[in-house]
Amino acid sequence: MAVLEHLEKKVRQLERRCLDHKIIPIEGAQGTRIMVEGRELIQLSANNYLGLTSHPRVREAARKALEEAGAGAGGVRVMAGTFDRTQALEQKLAAFKKTEAAVVFSAGYTTNLGVMSSIPDKGDIVLSDAYNHISILEGIRLSKAEMRSYNHNDMEDLERALAESQNYRQRIVVTDGVFSMDGDIAPLPEIVDLVEKYNAILIVDDSHSNGVFGENGRGTVDHFGLHDRVHIQVGTFSKAFGVMGGFVASSKIVCDYLMQHANSFIYSTAHPPSTTAACMAALDVVMDEPEILERLWDNTRFFRNGLKELGFDTGKSESPIIPVMVGDAKLASRFADHLYEAGLMCKSVAFPTVALGEARIRVIITAAHSHEEMEQALKIFERIGKDLKIVT
Numbered sequence: 464m465a466v467l468e469h470l471e472k473k474v475r476q477l478e479r480r481c482l483d484h485k486i487i488p489i490e491g492a493q494g495t496r497i498m499v500e501g502r503e504l505i506q507l508s509a510n511n512y513l514g515l516t517s518h519p520r521v522r523e524a525a526r527k528a529l530e531e532a533g534a535g536a537g538g539v540r541v542m543a544g545t546f547d548r549t550q551a552l553e554q555k556l557a558a559f560k561k562t563e564a565a566v567v568f569s570a571g572y573t574t575n576l577g578v579m580s581s582i583p584d585k586g587d588i589v590l591s592d593a594y595n596h597i598s599i600l601e602g603i604r605l606s607k608a609e610m611r612s613y614n615h616n617d618m619e620d621l622e623r624a625l626a627e628s629q630n631y632r633q634r635i636v637v638t639d640g641v642f643s644m645d646g647d648i649a650p651l652p653e654i655v656d657l658v659e660k661y662n663a664i665l666i667v668d669d670s671h672s673n674g675v676f677g678e679n680g681r682g683t684v685d686h687f688g689l690h691d692r693v694h695i696q697v698g699t700f701s702k703a704f705g706v707m708g709g710f711v712a713s714s715k716i717v718c719d720y721l722m723q724h725a726n727s728f729i730y731s732t733a734h735p736p737s738t739t740a741a742c743m744a745a746l747d748v749v750m751d752e753p754e755i756l757e758r759l760w761d762n763t764r765f766f767r768n769g770l771k772e773l774g775f776d777t778g779k780s781e782s783p784i785i786p787v788m789v790g791d792a793k794l795a796s797r798f799a800d801h802l803y804e805a806g807l808m809c810k811s812v813a814f815p816t817v818a819l820g821e822a823r824i825r826v827i828i829t830a831a832h833s834h835e836e837m838e839q840a841l842k843i844f845e846r847i848g849k850d851l852k853i854v855t
């Protein structure tokens with residue numbers, strides 16, 4: 464069939480350019496060491512910042528809820544009913560994020576689709592950081608609003624965009640709190656000042672900062688002390704919290720609006736009780752065991768400094784997401800293949816996920832990595848980096 468031939472051609476094209484995603488099957492649990500085809504690898508590619516995917520309290524909560532309430536939700540929340548435990552999670556989340564309310568979605572991705580497609584309306588303009596996550600862009604495309612991208616973290620460009628869009632009904636600025644491919648932070652204090660000066664709305668996607676930045680991991684908004692000045696915060700349970708599911712933390716009216724207007728909330732089945740219970744337990748762990756967050760930062764500093772001392776360029780990272788810059792996509796892909804053969808699970812990322820010529824290995828350090836694992840990983844980086852002449 465011609466259509467299928469077209470698809471095959473596109474798949475082969477990506478493979479030839481080393482831009483295809485390799486799907487690697489892992490056996491058993493996610494952790495700092497994973498089993499792949501009978502071989503143990505050190506995991507440096509999971510967003511499991513606090514190591515909670517396998518935390519005993521999180522596992523036990525999921526197991527108990529599965530036994531008590533079964534495997535599935537049975538339908539969308541607006542039709543089949545909302546579990547009381549989901550509402551309890553939303554209350555706990557609002558308290559954690561210090562907002563009036565919160566609403567849970569099935570994933571971080573669908574949260575951004577729901578928020579960005581339903582809040583900006585006809586006659587509005589969305590000003591979006593050029594490095595924002597793809598789910599934000601896809602959400603904006605589904606909306607009736609116009610979009611203008613401003614240069615990454617460039618406050619002059621953002622101000623220009625705000626000044627030039629005064630004729631729109633509403634201006635909505637959206638930014639990641641921590642950027643997923645570079646690990647740098649949005650300059651939220653400056654963004655908030657501009658948003659207030661131009662009377663705009665601010666949405667911050669804190670997917671990579673919840674559980675990582677701020678008091679007890681409350682995110683970048685808390686880190687910068689901007690609680691009453693950011694209108695809408697998006698988050699996910701799939702990264703530091705180690706489970707899955709997205710959420711919005713905001714005012715009650717915003718959450719009520721989303722429950723009535725965000726299609727990804729209305730028309731997608733709710734989480735199974737076990738997922739909700741695991742998210743609750745993860746939040747409890749984050750609050751009760753702050754030493755895990757301290758360990759995350761100790762490990763991040765240790766590994767990033769180790770890479771720098773070896774001569775690697777770690778870009779502008781200020782978080783546990785550490786890009787090891789390579790430049791050329793094919794070289795980055797070879798680097799990742801060699802690291803994999805040597806026992807490290809870490810992926811190369813290239814265009815279009817990052818800018819052309821900025822291919823890199825994306826490393827993620829977690830609180831659960833031991834010093835032995837990090838030292839072993841650094842030795843492998845050194846050996847292969849020298850073999851491939853990425854460092855001297």
Ligand SMILES: Cc1ncc(COP(=O)(O)O)c(C=O)c1O
Pocket residue numbers: 570571572573575596598639643668670671699700701702707708709
């Ligand atoms: C900034 C950002 N927002 C949203 C998402 C989507 O979150 P989830 O994986 O929970 O769907 C991601 C995931 O990669 C992300 O990096």
